[in-house]
Amino acid sequence: MRPFIYGELLFMSFIPLSEIPRIASIFFLVDCNNFYVSCERVFDPSLEGSPVVVLSNNDGCVVARSNEAKALGIPMGGPIFKYRSLIARHGIRVFSSNYILYGDMSHRVMEVLSLFAPDLEIYSIDEAFLSLPAGDPREMMSKAREIGETVRRWTGIPVSIGIGPTKTLAKVANKIAKSDEVYGGVFSLGGEANPDAYLKEIKVGDVWGIGRQREKTLKRHGVCTAYQLKWVPDEWARRHLSVTGLRTVWELRGISCIPMEEVASSKKGIVSSRSFEKWVERKEDLKEAVSLYATRAANKLRKAHLYAACLQVFLSTSPYREGPQYANAYTMHLPYPTDYTPLFVASACQGIDKIYKSGYQYKKAGVALMEMSRSSVRQGSLFWSKGREELARQDRLMRAVDVVNARYGGEMLRFASSGLTRKWGSFPSFRSPRYTTRWEELPLVR
DNA sequence: TCTGGGGTCCTAGGACCC
DNA sequence: TCTGGGGTCCTAGGACCC
Numbered sequence: 001m002r003p004f005i006y007g008e009l010l011f012m013s014f015i016p017l018s019e020i021p022r023i024a025s026i027f028f029l030v031d032c033n034n035f036y037v038s039c040e041r042v043f044d045p046s047l048e049g050s051p052v053v054v055l056s057n058n059d060g061c062v063v064a065r066s067n068e069a070k071a072l073g074i075p076m077g078g079p080i081f082k083y084r085s086l087i088a089r090h091g092i093r094v095f096s097s098n099y100i101l102y103g104d105m106s107h108r109v110m111e112v113l114s115l116f117a118p119d120l121e122i123y124s125i126d127e128a129f130l131s132l133p134a135g136d137p138r139e140m141m142s143k144a145r146e147i148g149e150t151v152r153r154w155t156g157i158p159v160s161i162g163i164g165p166t167k168t169l170a171k172v173a174n175k176i177a178k179s180d181e182v183y184g185g186v187f188s189l190g191g192e193a194n195p196d197a198y199l200k201e202i203k204v205g206d207v208w209g210i211g212r213q214r215e216k217t218l219k220r221h222g223v224c225t226a227y228q229l230k231w232v233p234d235e236w237a238r239r240h241l242s243v244t245g246l247r248t249v250w251e252l253r254g255i256s257c258i259p260m261e262e263v264a265s266s267k268k269g270i271v272s273s274r275s276f277e278k279w280v281e282r283k284e285d286l287k288e289a290v291s292l293y294a295t296r297a298a299n300k301l302r303k304a305h306l307y308a309a310c311l312q313v314f315l316s317t318s319p320y321r322e323g324p325q326y327a328n329a330y331t332m333h334l335p336y337p338t339d340y341t342p343l344f345v346a347s348a349c350q351g352i353d354k355i356y357k358s359g360y361q362y363k364k365a366g367v368a369l370m371e372m373s374r375s376s377v378r379q380g381s382l383f384w385s386k387g388r389e390e391l392a393r394q395d396r397l398m399r400a401v402d403v404v405n406a407r408y409g410g411e412m413l414r415f416a417s418s419g420l421t422r423k424w425g426s427f428p429s430f431r432s433p434r435y436t437t438r439w440e441e442l443p444l445v446r
Numbered sequence: 447t448c449t450g451g452g453g454t455c456c457t458a459g460g461a462c463c464c
Numbered sequence: 465t466c467t468g469g470g471g472t473c474c475t476a477g478g479a480c481c482c
Contacts, residue, residue: 056450063450079449124482211480242456244480271452320449454481463472
């Protein structure tokens with residue numbers, strides 16, 4: 001059993017604050033600066049100092065911006081077509097997402113971080129929490145600087161580091177570290193400095209765990225800063241923000257309620273979906289699309305050595321357009337937990353039959369796999385009639401497909417139901433080379 | 447014309463059971 | 465007019481994150 005975190009203990013037994021033992025460990029939040037842009041810059045130094053943006057999967061919206069692009073007023077998540085003229089005027093460099101490159105660079109950064117702290121939680125592709133034994137505040141700061149410099153030197157990626165007695169305060173500290181170059185990329189709310197002066201400057205919507213809806217609720221009640229949120233009554237927080245919001249409040253007070261999660265929890269679901277370039281009306285076309293998405297989801301599933309026992313297919317029209325809207329989803333339980341692509345493809349198509357309505361212009365569809373189990377253990381069922389040999393045959397077929405695709409790239413072997421033209425994939429127009437994972441795309445030095 | 451994709455967690459309400 | 469209470473499980477929807 002893992003040890004209790006003080007906050008959890010408090011939730012359970014209502015120990016008075018004064019009796020909490022001193023906190024013995026401290027959190028570092030290491031966050032890569034403008035991560036996707038930084039990855040592009042590692043391999044193309046000419047991008048240094050100029051405005052750069054990276055686009056989402058379909059080249060639809062902006063998902064990463066260099067500081068120069070931020071200064072020009074390009075917002076996170078903004079649809080790129082709105083900024084065409086700004087881009088042309090300022091010579092902003094535009095890239096499609098290159099997730100293979102970013103994933104590999106992320107892995108390198110995490111490897112370096114793991115050398116500094118055995119307790120490492122990879123929180124997202126560009127962020128990690130480190131838990132270190134609390135010590136002299138100045139030593140903590142110099143430790144953080146050492147971490148930052150090492151990551152930069154060994155991977156080329158610049159990072160900012162926030163230090164705090166709770167994850168939420170480490171997040172706030174990180175925000176402050178990024179806000180001004182005078183901090184040199186490191187800021188601590190964990191030392192002897194009184195954090196309240198800083199919390200008064202942080203907008204409540206910028207606190208980790210406070211999104212748009214909760215921000216609105218809080219503002220309605222006059223709570224506008226992190227400092228004000230810190231002191232709302234517990235009972236009020238519980239009622240208006242639910243238990244997760246109450247945890248955030250306690251974390252701002254310096255009581256750690258959100259523990260480290262060091263073992264990556266096994267996936268609970270796998271989703272594959274895309275918006276279409278143009279809207280789609282025919283049922284057959286939707287089936288082609290979801291066949292491809294089912295295939296991709298199954299590939300991810302096998303890579304993670306998992307089976308799924310449940311499949312959901314969904315479709316929707318575009319909420320941004322005028323006209324009749326329709327969205328629906330259909331969930332099916334599979335006869336047995338499996339990673340066998342043809343079963344997913346067939347189920348996804350059946351799902352489309354169930355929810356398709358003619359007369360709508362569909363903009364998006366997808367497939368989700370759920371109820372996962374490890375593929376090393378296959379649970380039997382009274383009701384499936386497939387014999388051992390049939391399951392073994394399916395396994396062999398999938399392994400063969402995976403081997404061919406690994407060797408010859410991407411989707412060399414596909415299922416005919418997903419169509420022979422690649423019209424449902426994404427067509428990244430401005431993708432950089434996969435510098436670190438493809439021999440043909442290695443960077444050249446002249 | 448063109449607006450991402452992939453996740454997690456919590457809650458309320460209904461079905462069902464004894 | 466009378467018409468239990470308490471528990472679990474499942475699902476849909478909403479909120480949050482990067």
